[in-house]
Amino acid sequence: MEDRGSRTEDLDAEDFITRRVAEIAEAVGDGCAINALSGGVDSAVVTLLGHKALGPRLKTYIIDNALMRKDEPQEVVQMFKDLGVPIILLDARREFLDALKGITDPEEKREAVTQTFYKKVFGHLVRESKARYLLQGTILTDVDETVAGIKRQHNVFAQLGIDPEVSFGYKILEPLVQIRKDGVRKVGKALGLPEAIFNRIPFPGPALAARIIGEVTAERLQVARLANAVVESELMGCGAFQYMAILHEDRVTGIREGKRDFGMQIEVRCWDSLDAREATPTRLSFDLLTKISFRLTQEVPGVVSVTYNISSKPPSTMEAI
């Protein structure tokens, strides 16, 4: 197999943009395309490449799947509005919560999010839009991990040998499939994306559902959302590759006002990594760890215990499920 993972320091971002824009324009011809924006850097870069190639013939949606971070959909719409790119916000929280009900197995959870997104919500939008082309932010790391069978990525059907034209009725274009996360950031910067987006920490496909061990409910999502907001506010700008809060299903003993409180535990993870293939825990100061733990036990109702992940990837992965 050709080594498509060429070094990021060798990547000529302007040349990359010119080539990908030309390819998109050529593939779509005088047709229409559609894409979904998650708020992450991959789909943001794809949106700008597509917009450069197609202008108003690209329709971009952001879908509120109930699994996003605090205020995220609205903030992303505003950021793109400031860039002159219109985004359509669709509320699909009910569809996703219904699909996740009762599921505790991590793979089934990912599958429920994937299927609800493609078959139900986005598939419906695509069919309605009459667009034949779907732009997607698959990067090289997604392909590696799916081929190795580590995690189901929601965006790599083509690499798995699934023909999306047969399965869903459209063709997928993946302009970022030759580069990794650091390359995407470089291209994003060259495209003029604001710091807040192109330097955004990675967020997994199944979003907060990947940060909840056990069943994903509206109540548990609220705990995970609050905990992630605390962790992000404390670790923003710490220079780490990615950081997150994971809600455990295991309960542990705590004490509140002198009484036993069998409560929840939050696991904090913060990773140093170049490209997500390998990662080590960031050596945060104990002053900061103590502050994060204090805020989580004070600000997130029901949390009595906080841990910090000290494993490396491998054998750990960056997200918990």
Next chain:
Amino acid sequence: MEDRGSRTEDLDAEDFITRRVAEIAEAVGDGCAINALSGGVDSAVVTLLGHKALGPRLKTYIIDNALMRKDEPQEVVQMFKDLGVPIILLDARREFLDALKGITDPEEKREAVTQTFYKKVFGHLVRESKARYLLQGTILTDVDETVAGIKRQHNVFAQLGIDPEVSFGYKILEPLVQIRKDGVRKVGKALGLPEAIFNRIPFPGPALAARIIGEVTAERLQVARLANAVVESELMGCGAFQYMAILHEDRVTGIREGKRDFGMQIEVRCWDSLDAREATPTRLSFDLLTKISFRLTQEVPGVVSVTYNISSKPPSTMEAI
């Protein structure tokens, strides 16, 4: 209530020993007494006080409940043999494992260990021995926590208003009930206990069962036993009050040889504390945390992820369940 928790720096260990030995001798008269040695400092000090007071009229048992640390029963027997105190080792692993089968609730787990110990194994020994007096290593902290309803301690029936004479047919003597852990260590030192015992880190009543979230089985005990041995070997002599490894029931995603491995997570806890009432996580170096994590994922089959607890007590407790 009288403040019985007088300061340890004011404790005159020799005077304390003289008074408690006299009290035990007076209470037991020309009768016989019995006690159980767990391997912890509390029961070790009680055994020496009882031996000073009663000589061969005190029978001391160590009960292998399947929940002890690696090689612990044999090592404790040898240490006391070296001190001239004979200890009887009783294998009751089957009884405890049977009693714990299928139990996941922490309180039920503690209750199963307590009831198997008192009603089944030790109660039987006491009745056979014809001893009317049971020496027990209850310390002041045990009383505090039980009265507050935080955890069921296996050794505080009297304080809870349960009359052990009615319930189990014998009378409990608690020579350490006025002092806390640091006081017990001071007395142990004065009694000539070897460093390895009087400075031993605390181990909970339900032993490894308190360090397993979910069901306690022979297989999961083996994981917890190996993990605790790794953590103890790395943290021995670090100056912390207590340290431990907790086996979680939650599974997390890992990678082994490029393949997805949905594996186990171990939580490491290491506490700075004076007397167990309040505690903060020890600020271990990341070099040491990394080494512990590496050894746990290498040496304990099935472990893919390791965390370090960063909460304080309160709202956390020192043990997980």
